[in-house]
Amino acid sequence: MAFHGAGRQTVCGDLFPGSELGHKYFCVNSSCGAPSTGLSATSCLTGPTAPAGTPRHPTALGGSTGGGAAVPQPYSNPASEVPSPAEMEPDRPIGYGAFGVVWSVTDPRDGRKVALKKMPNVFQNLVSCKRVFRELRMLCFFKHDNVLSALDILQPPQIDCFEEIYVITELMQSDLHKVIVSPQPLTTDHIKVFLYQILRGLKYLHSAGILHRDIKPGNLLVNSNCLLKICDFGLARVEEPDPSRHMTQEVVTQYYRAPEVLMGCRHYGSAIDVWSVGCIFAELLGRRILFQAQSPIQQLDLITDLLGTPPLSALASACEGARAHILRGPHKPPSLSVLYMLSDGATHEAVHLLCRMLVFDPAKRISGSDALSHPYLDEGRLRYHTCMCQCCYSVPSGRVYTRDFEPVAERPFSHSYENSLLSVWQGKELIHRFITEHQQGKRVPLCINPQSAAFKTFIRSTAWHSSKVSRKEER
Numbered sequence: 001m002a003f004h005g006a007g008r009q010t011v012c013g014d015l016f017p018g019s020e021l022g023h024k025y026f027c028v029n030s031s032c033g034a035p036s037t038g039l040s041a042t043s044c045l046t047g048p049t050a051p052a053g054t055p056r057h058p059t060a061l062g063g064s065t066g067g068g069a070a071v072p073q074p075y076s077n078p079a080s081e082v083p084s085p086a087e088m089e090p091d092r093p094i095g096y097g098a099f100g101v102v103w104s105v106t107d108p109r110d111g112r113k114v115a116l117k118k119m120p121n122v123f124q125n126l127v128s129c130k131r132v133f134r135e136l137r138m139l140c141f142f143k144h145d146n147v148l149s150a151l152d153i154l155q156p157p158q159i160d161c162f163e164e165i166y167v168i169t170e171l172m173q174s175d176l177h178k179v180i181v182s183p184q185p186l187t188t189d190h191i192k193v194f195l196y197q198i199l200r201g202l203k204y205l206h207s208a209g210i211l212h213r214d215i216k217p218g219n220l221l222v223n224s225n226c227l228l229k230i231c232d233f234g235l236a237r238v239e240e241p242d243p244s245r246h247m248t249q250e251v252v253t254q255y256y257r258a259p260e261v262l263m264g265c266r267h268y269g270s271a272i273d274v275w276s277v278g279c280i281f282a283e284l285l286g287r288r289i290l291f292q293a294q295s296p297i298q299q300l301d302l303i304t305d306l307l308g309t310p311p312l313s314a315l316a317s318a319c320e321g322a323r324a325h326i327l328r329g330p331h332k333p334p335s336l337s338v339l340y341m342l343s344d345g346a347t348h349e350a351v352h353l354l355c356r357m358l359v360f361d362p363a364k365r366i367s368g369s370d371a372l373s374h375p376y377l378d379e380g381r382l383r384y385h386t387c388m389c390q391c392c393y394s395v396p397s398g399r400v401y402t403r404d405f406e407p408v409a410e411r412p413f414s415h416s417y418e419n420s421l422l423s424v425w426q427g428k429e430l431i432h433r434f435i436t437e438h439q440q441g442k443r444v445p446l447c448i449n450p451q452s453a454a455f456k457t458f459i460r461s462t463a464w465h466s467s468k469v470s471r472k473e474e475r
């Protein structure tokens with residue numbers, strides 16, 4: 001994820017000068033809508049949250065390691081009515097995912113700041129067509145507070161001119177990578193509530209049969225209230241039940257890559273995401289990357305330095321070269337006790353959970369769902385549902401809690417349509433129809449104003465990642 005500095009923001013601010021609808025990045029098809037007021041809180045700031053220090057039920061919070069410090073301290077502005085500095089900034093690029101460019105823009109229908117993601121090169125070939133359609137369908141499928149979903153899709157042009165897809169999502173102010181490398185304090189309370197939300201979102205994804213395959217701090221968006229959402233489904237795919245089917249190795253940023261993927265295992269499952277979360281958990285505790293290697297082989301070496309030489313049973317699915325590399329090396333004993341030195345927050349409970357996630361053999365690694373039952377996350381759950389969630393609410397006599405703290409997906413994500421997709425043109429028609437049907441009966445559709453200077457800047461950003469697409473393209 002690249003992040004543009006203040007200089008770029010200023011330039012883009014000039015490109016989005018007025019509050020008049022026609023000057024904005026978006027243009028609305030009908031004559032609807034009053035001119036934007038420019039500012040309003042994003043919905044993630046208007047939920048049933050309470051500013052730090054607000055007394056709240058239940059009192060069990062007092063047992064926290066934070067000394068009863070209530071909700072984790074927000075990173076910027078805790079008050080939902082007052083726009084934070086991020087919300088007052090002009091439209092601007094905010095980052096790049098595996099396959100798309102993301103901008104912060106203003107929705108002219110309500111003046112709300114939202115994130116606009118461009119999915120380019122959609123119709124380059126059938127593989128990219130399938131991948132983008134999969135991501136688009138996933139974004140429209142998700143209904144979970146800890147998973148980023150599509151708020152809207154821009155109206156596509158006539159099918160002959162249809163080349164790119166633009167998706168609107170909620171705008172989050174930061175991501176966990178930026179938080180970890182920043183000087184902002186990161187208490188045990190923060191870590192618990194972040195880890196709880198990561199696993200809560202992951203349980204939902206896995207229950208839908210979806211592997212994220214690129215869980216890393218930069219793909220975990222956070223806002224000033226510490227609400228966290230998993231994003232970037234450019235590499236996500238449906239779990240493959242047939243172990244004889246080969247799956248690509250070109251997944252997961254190396255530092256967070258599970259040993260089975262590093263060892264060339266042809267088939268893997270949701271355990272690869274849990275490994276990544278374990279690495280992130282350790283990174284939150286120690287504020288540095290746990291396994292920071294220069295190459296995949298060194299990555300594997302760092303892992304075995306910590307976990308010890310794996311038993312032969314854990315190497316069954318490894319490719320010949322990886323197995324030979326491990327067996328050729330010296331026998332290493334585990335050195336898990338170094339995890340206690342990550343920070344003061346690395347308590348016995350924390351290290352216990354960490355060791356259940358960082359298990360070499362994926363079959364013995366804890367699942368995301370089971371990890372949520374670990375006592376280390378009890379406080380994170382309580383904090384989340386006491387003042388951050390959308391599923392519980394307060395009444396004068398106290399807090400009414402939901403029956404299901406960590407809900408699963410209503411149904412598995414279906415990808416059967418992919419088998420019938422045989423040509424790029426057919427895919428184009430299908431995606432065009434999908435977007436049109438998705439919009440029906442909803443809000444006034446938005447579309448791009450191709451004459452705006454901002455749009456011209458925006459389309460040029462395609463060049464940045466075009467090489468990435470071919471490198472990481474996969475099935």
Ligand SMILES: [Zn+2]
Pocket residue numbers: 384385386389390391392401402
């Ligand atoms: Zn709740």
